Amino acid sequence: MNKDQKTEARILEAAIEIFQQKGFAATRMQDIADRASINKAMLHYYFRSKQKLFDRVFQYAIQQFFPGIVAIISGNGSAEAKIRQLVEFYLDMLQKNPRLPGFIIHEIQQNEEHFLETVVRKNPFQPARIITRFVEELQAELNLQGVSELDARQLFVSLIAMIVFPFVARPMVMGLFELDSEAFEKMMSARKTFIPLLFARLLQGQAENKDAEGGE
């Protein structure tokens, strides 16, 4: 029962690795078995089917990705503090799991309805509610600082985009900026200060100057 645990864990680890890299459809059970240095039949012995094994991996990924946001933005503190926490927490986590968001995004698209049902609607944490509340906080802060022309919802999407996108598009970013893995990591570390700085600049008071230059 000890070696049992070990084998099951090895399989899961290998499955995470390969499913996250290649996605459900391109993954072969044999690839997973090879990576775990184990007979293919063991995958079925422990997890019944490819779909069930995948489900475990996917659920684990979701668990790794979403609760963090919810916890941080529903906490106490200023909007700006929460933004700093989000950036810190997610950039750290994504540096350790760079393929996580791409995997989640791709698989959600393969089965959009399943995601909406389980992660959004049936979720007792009601992420949609919590996000709405945070966006309202953020909008209040923007209004207070005299930058009410900026829509908080758009800004929130932009924040997540700035954090997550470089990892989703990692090969593209590395290619177009001619970075190796090390340089990419450095760039992402630097982002931990860049993004909060950018937001500080955006939120930074213009309170007395209530009307901005007229746009087109």
Added chain:
Amino acid sequence: MNKDQKTEARILEAAIEIFQQKGFAATRMQDIADRASINKAMLHYYFRSKQKLFDRVFQYAIQQFFPGIVAIISGNGSAEAKIRQLVEFYLDMLQKNPRLPGFIIHEIQQNEEHFLETVVRKNPFQPARIITRFVEELQAELNLQGVSELDARQLFVSLIAMIVFPFVARPMVMGLFELDSEAFEKMMSARKTFIPLLFARLLQGQAENKDAEGGE
């Protein structure tokens, strides 16, 4: 030779649709044939193999996505004007082809080396060079405006992220903000003014106030 063209075009159209939605691995030749209302053998008659058909679709996608950036940022005009053009051009294009970036990103990851070789290194337009040049322009602009603490490369990545990410993560965005397709489209349209506004705020002069508040 007329009906010929028509059939070949129908196949390509169907292939684009399905490959972009499901990716190479999850796509079945039969699905494409069904969508084109045509016998599966015709796919091989016109395109030889799944891989060759896919290559056409992928190349077309790359052609649709990358030259725009290169053309815009290597043009004349201020950095800010180029940013406005990028936003306008890409948001329009992505509203018409919302699955394009997710497709490209996912398939690049499946064959990273092939992408680096063909799109980045062997590309006569030398996108890496052109991007570097634009980043330098942008940095100059930032320095001029007294916001030199903001790194232009990070800012450029952020710009692309803000434009592209919502489409890559479309189902997630729609789910978490409880939007239907129409509401999502509206949000993306609004983004055409939001992003330039955000950048205007960032770039907007602080030229006289050369030293910013000290960080933590």
Added chain:
DNA sequence: TACCAAATTAACTATTTGGTTAATATGATT
């Protein structure tokens, strides 16, 4: 109309791949 090349189809083949099974190894317990 007769003919012919190109287009199209139904049926087939070969291969890949998820899943099963029957036989064997392992290691704890009596």
Added chain:
DNA sequence: AATCATATTAACCAAATAGTTAATTTGGTA
């Protein structure tokens, strides 16, 4: 040591799927 449940393996099976082929249709041309 003998026993027994559990873990592991090699060999196998069945379904799915890319790709082929041989026969048929189509539509223009002599």
